[in-house]
Amino acid sequence: MLKSVNSIALAATILTLTAGTALAQSCSKTGGTLTYVYHPEPTALSTIATSAVPVAIISTKIYESLLSYEGAEMTPKPSLAESWTISDDKLTYTFKLRHDVKWHDGKPFTAEDVKFSVEKIIRPYHSRGKVYFGDVASIDTPDPYTVVFKLKDPVPFFMNVFQPGEAPIMPKHAFDGVDLSTAGAVRKADIMQKPIGTGPFRFKEWRKGSDIILERNSDYWRKGHPCLDQVVLRVLPDGAARAIAVETGEVDLAPMSGLPEAEILRLSKLPQLETSKAGAEALGPNMWLEVNMREKPLSDVKVRQAISLVLDREKIVDVIWYGQGTPATGPIVSANPVFYNKALKPFEYNPKKANALLDEAGYKRGADGVRFKMSQNFLPYGENWVRLAEYVRQELGKVGIVVETQSLDLGGWLKAIYTDWNFNITSTFSHNYSDPSIGVERTFTSSNIKKGATFTNSMGYKNARVDELFAKAAREMDPKARKAQFDEIQQILHNDLPVIFLVELSYTHVWNKRIHGLITNGISMYSSWDSVWKD
Amino acid sequence: MSATLWFVIRRTLQIVPVVLAIAALNFLLLHLAPGDAADIIAAQSGGASAEFTAELRRSFGLDLPLYQQFFVYIGRLLTFDLGFSNVQHRPVFDLIAERVPATLLLMVVSIGFALLIGVALGIVSAMRHRSWVDSIVSVIALLVYATPQFWLGLMLIVLFSIMFGTLPSGGMMTIATDMSVWGRAVDIGRHLILPSITLALFYVAVYARLMRASMLEVYTFDFVTTARAKGLSEARVGLVHAASNALLPVITLAGVQVGHLLGGSILIETVFGWPGLGRLVFDALLQRDLNLLLGILFISSIVVVLANLAVDLLYGFLDPRIVHQ
Numbered sequence: 001m002l003k004s005v006n007s008i009a010l011a012a013t014i015l016t017l018t019a020g021t022a023l024a025q026s027c028s029k030t031g032g033t034l035t036y037v038y039h040p041e042p043t044a045l046s047t048i049a050t051s052a053v054p055v056a057i058i059s060t061k062i063y064e065s066l067l068s069y070e071g072a073e074m075t076p077k078p079s080l081a082e083s084w085t086i087s088d089d090k091l092t093y094t095f096k097l098r099h100d101v102k103w104h105d106g107k108p109f110t111a112e113d114v115k116f117s118v119e120k121i122i123r124p125y126h127s128r129g130k131v132y133f134g135d136v137a138s139i140d141t142p143d144p145y146t147v148v149f150k151l152k153d154p155v156p157f158f159m160n161v162f163q164p165g166e167a168p169i170m171p172k173h174a175f176d177g178v179d180l181s182t183a184g185a186v187r188k189a190d191i192m193q194k195p196i197g198t199g200p201f202r203f204k205e206w207r208k209g210s211d212i213i214l215e216r217n218s219d220y221w222r223k224g225h226p227c228l229d230q231v232v233l234r235v236l237p238d239g240a241a242r243a244i245a246v247e248t249g250e251v252d253l254a255p256m257s258g259l260p261e262a263e264i265l266r267l268s269k270l271p272q273l274e275t276s277k278a279g280a281e282a283l284g285p286n287m288w289l290e291v292n293m294r295e296k297p298l299s300d301v302k303v304r305q306a307i308s309l310v311l312d313r314e315k316i317v318d319v320i321w322y323g324q325g326t327p328a329t330g331p332i333v334s335a336n337p338v339f340y341n342k343a344l345k346p347f348e349y350n351p352k353k354a355n356a357l358l359d360e361a362g363y364k365r366g367a368d369g370v371r372f373k374m375s376q377n378f379l380p381y382g383e384n385w386v387r388l389a390e391y392v393r394q395e396l397g398k399v400g401i402v403v404e405t406q407s408l409d410l411g412g413w414l415k416a417i418y419t420d421w422n423f424n425i426t427s428t429f430s431h432n433y434s435d436p437s438i439g440v441e442r443t444f445t446s447s448n449i450k451k452g453a454t455f456t457n458s459m460g461y462k463n464a465r466v467d468e469l470f471a472k473a474a475r476e477m478d479p480k481a482r483k484a485q486f487d488e489i490q491q492i493l494h495n496d497l498p499v500i501f502l503v504e505l506s507y508t509h510v511w512n513k514r515i516h517g518l519i520t521n522g523i524s525m526y527s528s529w530d531s532v533w534k535d
Numbered sequence: 536m537s538a539t540l541w542f543v544i545r546r547t548l549q550i551v552p553v554v555l556a557i558a559a560l561n562f563l564l565l566h567l568a569p570g571d572a573a574d575i576i577a578a579q580s581g582g583a584s585a586e587f588t589a590e591l592r593r594s595f596g597l598d599l600p601l602y603q604q605f606f607v608y609i610g611r612l613l614t615f616d617l618g619f620s621n622v623q624h625r626p627v628f629d630l631i632a633e634r635v636p637a638t639l640l641l642m643v644v645s646i647g648f649a650l651l652i653g654v655a656l657g658i659v660s661a662m663r664h665r666s667w668v669d670s671i672v673s674v675i676a677l678l679v680y681a682t683p684q685f686w687l688g689l690m691l692i693v694l695f696s697i698m699f700g701t702l703p704s705g706g707m708m709t710i711a712t713d714m715s716v717w718g719r720a721v722d723i724g725r726h727l728i729l730p731s732i733t734l735a736l737f738y739v740a741v742y743a744r745l746m747r748a749s750m751l752e753v754y755t756f757d758f759v760t761t762a763r764a765k766g767l768s769e770a771r772v773g774l775v776h777a778a779s780n781a782l783l784p785v786i787t788l789a790g791v792q793v794g795h796l797l798g799g800s801i802l803i804e805t806v807f808g809w810p811g812l813g814r815l816v817f818d819a820l821l822q823r824d825l826n827l828l829l830g831i832l833f834i835s836s837i838v839v840v841l842a843n844l845a846v847d848l849l850y851g852f853l854d855p856r857i858v859h860q
Contacts, residue, residue: 035710040818043623052579127580127587183587184594187624208633209810211710236705236808237817240689244704248697411570411823414578431581442582452589454574455582 027227032534034515035232036253037242042212042233045195045203047165048125049187053256056165058233060526061214062104063168063197066095066114066147067159068528069521072281073337074434076159080109080169080198081147090154090477097145101221103171104195104202111141116172118149120180125187131438132161154477157435160282164199165526171196200226200530210235220530227517227533243267246510252534253511253518255525256280261322261384264508273510277324280507282522284333284432284439287325289376289392289425289500290417294460297372298424302361304497307425308347309354310395317503320387324508328501330490331440332432335504339436339483341490347501354399363400371400377417377426380410388427388502418454429505430455434522436486437474444493445470461498539851546847550840555612557836558829562608565825571597572621572823595621608829617830622822627830630815635834637707638811640723641803642796644731649738650789654782656739657746661781662773664751672747676740684799688733688806695729702729705808730807734799738792742785749781756780783853790846794839 042054045062049055066081081095101109123133135155140148151158161167174196179185186192195203200222201214212233216226234251236242243263245251247270259267268275289307297303313327326334329344358364363371378389386407393403408416416422433439442448445467448457469485469492476482494501509525511518514535520527573591577583592598596607611618617627660672696704703709708722753759754777762772801813812831819827 040821043822049624050576050580127577127583130584130587182594183590184621187621188619192624207810208630209637209814210707210808213710232710234706234710234808235810237805237814238685238689238705238808241692241705241806241808244692244697248700248704250704409568409570410578410821411572411575412568413570414574415570419574433581450585452574452585453583454578454588456584 027224027531027533028516029533029535030224030227031229033230033232034228034253034529034532034534035234035251036255037234037236037245037251038255038258039235039237039239039242041209041235044187044192045206045212046170046192047168048121048170049192051127051165054233056526057255058212058214058231059168059195059197060164060199061201061231061529062195062199062203063164063170064199064528065162065164065167065169066097067162069163069282069523071520072278072335072522074160074282074522076162079162079164080114081162086159091151093149093151093158095147095149097147098221099145101198102219103173104197104217105171105174106219107171107173109169109171109198110144111147112144113172114147114169115139115141116175117169118167120175121170121186122167125183126166128166128433128438132167154475156473156475156477156482157437160434160438163434163523163526164528165523169198200528201228201231204230222530226528226530228529231529239263246273246512249512252515253509255509255511256507257324257505257509259508259510260382261324264324264510265322267510272513274513275508275510276519277506277508279509279519279524280522281335282434283507284336285429285505285507286328286331286333286432286501287427287429287503287505288328289502290423290428290458291425291497291499292421292423292459293498294421297361297363298374300361301496302357303363304500306354306357306361306399307396307401308497308500309349309357310351310399311392311500311502312349312395313347313502314349316388316391320384320391321503321505325503325505328504330494330501331444332436332486332490333504336432338479339486341487343487344490344494351395351399358399358401365400369400370402373402373404374424375404375406377406377408377413377423379426379428380408380413385427392425392427414454417458418456419452421451421458421460423458425500426458427502428455436489437470440489441470441474444489444498459498461496463492463496463498466492542851543848546844550837550844553840554833554836558612558833559605559609561829561832561836562605565828566601566604568823570823572825573597575823576622591621612833617833618826620819620824620827622819622824623827627827630827631812631830631834634810634812634815637809638797638800638804638813640727641731641734641800641809641811642793644727645735645800646738646789646793646796648731649735649742650785652735653739653742654746654778654785656743657781657785658750658773658778660743660747661750661754661777662769669747672743676743679736680740680744682736684733684737685802685806687736688729688803691729691733692806702726705806707810730803730809733806734796734803737799738789738796741788741792745788746781746785749784750777753777753781779853783850786846786849786853790842790849793842794835797835797838 038054040054042058044055045059047056047059064079066079067076068079070077080097080101082098083096085094097111103109118133118139123129135152136149137152138150174191178189200217200220202217204213204215206212214231216229236245239260242254243259246254267273291298291304293299317325317327327346329346332340334340358371365371376389376392378385389405393405396403417426430443431439442456444461446462449460450456466489469489473482473485517532518524573588576591577588620627620630623630656672660669663669692704695702703726707726714722759777762776801817804811804813816831
């Protein structure tokens with residue numbers, strides 16, 4: 001039996017654990033309110049309804065999962081489970097639960113709640129539930145404080161999934177009388193708006209459009225915690241107004257790049273504020289241009305390479321994203337110290353070479369200097385994406401590719417890209433999450449060419465070797481072999497360019513220096529904040 | 536009296552077909568936009584499988600043919616049921632009801648302020664026609680009219696929140712503090728100052744210019760000459776005789792602009808984080824929350840129609856001849 005060592009977890013890097021980092025410790029001071037600002041407002045208080053960023057930030061203070069995680073490497077630590085064992089064949093995971101945990105309504109927490117949450121709620125209704133628990137053959141509860149997961153096949157990332165936002169344990173009794181057979185009925189349940197969790201903070205009040213107040217859970221199982229009396233979310237829709245609220249000290253924290261990049265740059269120079277990109281390593285947002293490879297000329301790898309050659313990634317980071325990012329080299333972000341393939345070279349910026357490649361591919365300039373025309377869409381997530389589209393149009397124009405930009409809102413964009421496949425190229429970004437089998441595979445395997453599935457293989461990219469490697473890696477329990485599989489995948493995608501990799505985005509958090517202990521792991525803003533304290 | 540009553544009934548009955556036609560048009564227009572809430576929910580969760588999205592669509596009733604969805608919608612409207620928001624997971628009526636007071640407060644205070652100041656400035660301007668007062672009022676009105684509201688709002692925040700630190704930068708009340716009723720009212724009042732001024736200033740400019748023009752026109756009428764000939768003071772001629780007659784176009788515009796004001800409040804509510812209906816529209820639109828959007832449009836069309844009815848009735852009061860026509 002192996003205990004708690006998750007060999008595939010991300011290893012720590014000193015780089016990511018910068019100033020401001022603190023691991024879960026005892027409270028240096030208790031009391032006080034942490035007010036953070038974010039927009040849009042959450043639409044529910046459970047990641048079962050939607051795991052969108054605003055929902056994930058607040059609901060992870062209320063709900064917990066079996067494990068918590070430490071450091072950027074995401075080492076599993078006890079939470080609702082105080083210990084665990086993994087069988088030698090890696091098919092049986094036995095979790096021993098704490099005896100002293102109560103739900104916020106006072107009822108005791110037991111193994112039945114875990115079994116119910118995974119089988120009836122998370123697996124069917126969390127957007128990644130089937131990825132996480134699709135291979136679970138059975139969940140047994142031999143006694144009220146023991147849960148045994150039996151898997152059909154080994155799942156190398158199984159110890160990564162018990163995060164409070166990804167596998168929140170919910171009270172079985174709160175679903176009495178709720179029809180569990182449809183997503184709609186579960187999402188209408190009272191508990192989605194008035195949560196009952198086990199976490200360090202309990203729900204107090206939600207004034208729609210204004211704020212949500214969480215208060216200290218005085219019965220919290222971790223004695224002496226949480227340090228704070230209250231956590232308050234303030235909803236401020238205007239980016240500049242959010243920045244002002246942070247600047248004046250009206251709010252303590254703007255998490256997850258919740259401010260416009262230009263404002264982050266400005267606020268990072270103020271003495272009373274701290275700015276950090278650490279604490280989101282297990283999310284790994286990666287931005288690229290998705291290329292519809294179903295038709296010529298974009299089906300030609302030389303054309304895609306030419307497009308890649310005319311885009312200056314340093315410039316995109318510095319000018320368009322105000323320095324908030326890193327040039328990308330492939331599908332896995334470089335902040336991932338285990339799986340990132342360090343042998344990948346940076347993408348070259350060389351318009352001359354691009355012209356030569358396009359000539360070679362047979363797309364010579366016409367009398368008007370034009371090689372071919374195409375359209376581009378962009379992810380409608382704000383100003384930066386518009387400016388990126390403008391930059392792409394301008395640079396491709398220089399090598400004779402005339403680009404017409406089409407503007408759609410999110411609903412229209414999703415339908416055009418992921419349901420109708422009616423596009424040539426589009427900017428987008430995707431999260432790596434805590435394992436490439438969870439976050440990367442979905443974009444590049446041919447089994448993920450599915451109409452109506454958002455953020456999947458919209459390109460129509462088919463590569464038998466890539467499919468084979470991803471399939472192997474999803475079952476591979478030998479860390480070295482798995483790393484080699486992902487290394488090869490990264491090299492193939494780097495050369496094939498089914499998407500034009502551009503920038504590893506960063507989630508930048510800005511907070512007032514009177515707040516301490518925020519950055520604890522690779523999902524710091526989706527963690528419980530039970531040890532965060534305020535001066 | 537019976538003529539007035541008949542006038543009120545006739546005007547009220549005319550509302551029904553107008554509102555129903557607006558509701559049908561809203562439904563059709565909104566369904567022209569591609570994409571739906573199921574896609575958005577899946578995307579905001581960081582992506583989901585096609586089965587997951589299809590299951591959402593099925594349980595929201597978005598997989599039904601459009602005509603069936605339309606009849607379901609109209610059927611619900613006839614029983615005053617606004618439906619359920621699939622994005623916010625709550626009944627549409629509740630969502631709207633909790634936002635209406637904030638928006639009404641902002642609108643009523645703003646329009647009241649705008650009418651008071653705008654009309655006063657217009658009267659002063661007209662009575663001092665071609666004097667320096669008139670010139671200053673006209674220039675300032677033009678400047679304010681041309682200033683984007685969101686910019687003005689941000690500048691006021693910079694001035695009063697950051698530089699002077701006297702007023703809060705956003706929200707409707709101080710969070711997480713217990714206050715007496717009176718203390719809470721003062722608190723909301725302080726939060727209301729900047730957004731209501733920002734929203735009102737544009738209309739101050741509009742009403743000041745309109746009132747001025749209207750007064751100048753009325754000054755040319757015979758009854759003004761008569762009043763002067765009777766030896767009334769210039770102040771009495773201006774304030775009583777001319778002003779009350781010059782008000783009609785201003786009232787008309789104020790009524791027509793209720794819809795416009797509702798639109799303007801979306802911007803202001805966004806800048807100041809004011810938890811009103813405007814913000815709800817904005818979020819609902821981006822999230823393809825059609826039931827909520829239809830509900831808000833339905834309610835706001837009723838508000839606009841009622842505001843116009845109120846203007847009609849006010850006409851009758853200001854100029855009794857209208858009722859009898």
